[in-house]
Amino acid sequence: MDPINKEGTPKTPTVIFDADKGKVEIRGRSIPENSIEFYKPLVDWLDRYADEAKGNTEVNIQLEYFNTSSSKCILDVFKKLEAVHKKEGREVVINWYYEEDDEDMLEAGEDYQSILKIPFKMIEIQE
Amino acid sequence: MEFNIDKIYKDKRKGGDIICSYIGDISGELIYETLEKIEILLTDRDEDPKVVKKVYNVLVEALQNLFHHLEMPDDNFQYNGQPNKSFVIFIFIKINNFAYRLTTCNFIRRERKHFLKDRINQINFLTKEELKELYKQVLNNDQFSNKGGGGIGMIDIARKTGNKIEYNFVDYNNKYSFFNLDIIVT
Structure with a gap:
């Protein structure tokens, strides 16, 4: 499976999806007007990954800002990862990074955690 | 009451130190330029990074909401002799050392007034915990559109600011308001 390697812009995050390494990373700002356009290829990739994932998957989410239009797409990404996690021997852990004192970002991670049946690790980054 | 856009704009500019004020057509690019400018400006003024973040979040939602949900009157509304396609007003004011106010204005069809009133009143009525539950419910609902929908932008603003959202409507003609x-961001 070809990896996804997208460099971040002021509106969209850096994305690194690598099936060989079992790594999924989204970092930066996600405030595009058309979030579906941006996230659809990522969700499609994860669809294929669900069949091809070999071992465990480490997911790193480190967002500075995201709009509500992205929030739904991020949930779609997580739902695909949840499908991977349900498979025997295909454990997925989501590392949710938030800056020290950014209670809104911590709470956003907790919102996802309560919707999904997948392990979340909340990691505070020191400023 | 007669519709007077200059009076609305003038009145809304009152109440504090104006940081950003705009009247005219909105675009995706204008939103990003505005966000960038305000972020830099507040940082340069040594504003608390937590407040800058909150302001940025609220601005993203409010301005993108404005852009996605405006409904222009069908009578070729013109401001300053320019035919407008996506006319809005937004004003960002520092009210005092502890609070900012973001004002947004856009046209909507009059039949949407009741829906918007009900939705905002509902959001204003809910406690922090209830807002959290409503947010999750709307987020996890497949009916949600790319435009946001379900008022999730508004719920997010209410959650992040922790303040009541104030609103009003001025009728423009018999079809639009x-x-x-x-x-208020504190």
Whole structure:
């Protein structure tokens, strides 16, 4: 499976999806007007990954800002990862990074955690 | 009451130190330029990074909401002799050392007034915990559109600011109304 390697812009995050390494990373700002356009290829990739994932998957989410239009797409990404996690021997852990004192970002991670049946690790980054 | 856009704009500019004030057509690019400018400006003024973040979040939602949900009157509304396609007002004011106000105004069809009133009143009525539950419910609902929908942008603003959202409508003609939102960020 070809990896996804997208460099971040002021509106969209850096994305690194690598099936060989079992790594999924989204970092930066996600405030595009058309979030579906941006996230659809990522969700499609994860669809294929669900069949091809070999071992465990480490997911790193480190967002500075995201709009509500992205929030739904991020949930779609997580739902695909949840499908991977349900498979025997295909454990997925989501590392949710938030800056020290950014209670809104911590709470956003907790919102996802309560919707999904997948392990979340909340990691505070020191400023 | 007669519709007077200059008076609305003038009145809304009152109440504090104006950081950003705009009247005219909105675009995706204008939103990003505005966000960038305000972020830099507040940082240069040594504003608390937590407040800058909150302001940025609220601005993203409010301005993108404005852009996605405006409904222009079908009578070729013109401001300053320019035919407008996506006319809005937004004003960002520092009210005092502890609070900012973001005002947004856009046209909507008059039949949407009741829906918007009900939705905002509902959001204003809910406690922090209830807002959290409503947010999750709307987020996890497949009906949600790319435009946001379900008022999730508004719920997010209410959650992040922790303040009541103020609003009013000024009728423009028998089909359209000018919708004004005032959001306080503390």
